Amino acid sequence: MTEKTEPIVRPSELDQEVDDKGYFHRQANRFTKKFSDSDGNVPAAGKYRLIWAKGCQWSNRASIVRELLGLEDAISVNIVGRNKHEQDYGWEFVNNTNNVDPILGVQYLSEIYANTDATYHGRATVPSLVDISSNTVANNDYHWLTNYFEKDFKEFQSEDAPELYPENLRDEIDDYNAFLFDNVNNAVYRAQFAQSIEAYTEAVNTFYESLDGIEKRLENQRFLFGDYVTDSDVRLFVTLARFDTHYYHNLGPLPHRIIDYKNIWGYARDLYEIPAFKNNTYFHDIARREKLNDNNFQDFDTRFWKEFDFEGLWSEPQNKKSLSQTPANKFL
Numbered sequence: 001m002t003e004k005t006e007p008i009v010r011p012s013e014l015d016q017e018v019d020d021k022g023y024f025h026r027q028a029n030r031f032t033k034k035f036s037d038s039d040g041n042v043p044a045a046g047k048y049r050l051i052w053a054k055g056c057q058w059s060n061r062a063s064i065v066r067e068l069l070g071l072e073d074a075i076s077v078n079i080v081g082r083n084k085h086e087q088d089y090g091w092e093f094v095n096n097t098n099n100v101d102p103i104l105g106v107q108y109l110s111e112i113y114a115n116t117d118a119t120y121h122g123r124a125t126v127p128s129l130v131d132i133s134s135n136t137v138a139n140n141d142y143h144w145l146t147n148y149f150e151k152d153f154k155e156f157q158s159e160d161a162p163e164l165y166p167e168n169l170r171d172e173i174d175d176y177n178a179f180l181f182d183n184v185n186n187a188v189y190r191a192q193f194a195q196s197i198e199a200y201t202e203a204v205n206t207f208y209e210s211l212d213g214i215e216k217r218l219e220n221q222r223f224l225f226g227d228y229v230t231d232s233d234v235r236l237f238v239t240l241a242r243f244d245t246h247y248y249h250n251l252g253p254l255p256h257r258i259i260d261y262k263n264i265w266g267y268a269r270d271l272y273e274i275p276a277f278k279n280n281t282y283f284h285d286i287a288r289r290e291k292l293n294d295n296n297f298q299d300f301d302t303r304f305w306k307e308f309d310f311e312g313l314w315s316e317p318q319n320k321k322s323l324s325q326t327p328a329n330k331f332l
């Protein structure tokens with residue numbers, strides 16, 4: 001990496017991503033090259049490093065799928081976080097000595113973004129798949145990153161890697177993932193960043209109507225596409241894992257928790273039993289909030305996050321197995 005310069009100040013969503021009516025429109029993914037000879041990103045063992053954050057559901061998808069597929073040797077990993085500075089510099093390698101990633105040699109993720117495209121003025125985001133040799137972002141397209149791992153990294157997957165994106169279901173999975181994005185995964189962010197009651201209410205209603213549909217879908221089947229876990233289950237899980245833990249407490253007056261939905265709650269715990277899900281889900285980090293000032297009126301999680309036994313709750317038994325033709329096997 002080049003010599004040290006002033007860190008880049010993180011741009012604000014409110015300046016760049018909220019429209020006149022208070023609706024939040026997420027910035028576009030900037031680095032979207034596919035993994036094929038013709039589009040420039042060619043997978044190779046050890047070439048890439050996945051940067052993700054414990055609180056972030058978009059990047060949590062990628063960390064779960066990486067482990068489910070046994071890609072740990074092929075794709076190394078690092079987790080970013082935030083340190084307190086006078087200004088917000090965005091994601092930082094807070095878990096490393098001197099806050100510098102030992103492989104990439106940088107302190108802030110934004111340095112890699114600037115190195116990839118000096119004209120980029122958006123937020124530096126996770127997930128980012130970094131090409132280690134050039135210290136550039138190869139891809140930050142969280143819509144498709146797990147699908148690339150599933151289909152383009154096959155030769156690097158473990159021998160017994162599950163089929164999370166079976167060819168005969170790809171179109172259906174893609175359609176369902178698009179539905180999940182608009183109506184579940186991103187609906188919580190639309191509520192979080194809404195700057196008008198109208199925009200907030202639309203997002204919350206959309207989210208709960210979708211949960212009702214999902215509750216019905218899971219009445220008679222174990223996972224979203226039947227007996228086996230697919231890419232869509234990973235996407236739903238990461239939002240569910242954050243809901244009661246964080247969104248429910250902090251997104252405003254919300255009517256229901258995930259625990260109130262019998263089928264969805266059993267389903268979420270069934271997934272949580274799988275080591276790749278459990279190992280990549282850090283409930284206390286999802287819930288943790290720092291006290292921002294000395295005011296007594298802090299939000300719920302700021303006051304109480306330490307006191308919950310999330311792992312115990314999520315490990316309570318469920319009986320979703322009985323819905324499956326292959327109760328002992330969750331994977332194709």
Ligand SMILES: N[C@@H](CCC(=O)N[C@@H](CS)C(=O)NCC(=O)O)C(=O)O
Pocket residue numbers: 010026027028029030055056057058059090091123124125126127140141142
């Ligand atoms: N890659 C997408 C979305 C991913 C995303 O929003 N990630 C969040 C965390 S969940 C992030 O990294 N935010 C960094 C920041 O806002 O500073 C983007 O460019 O907007």
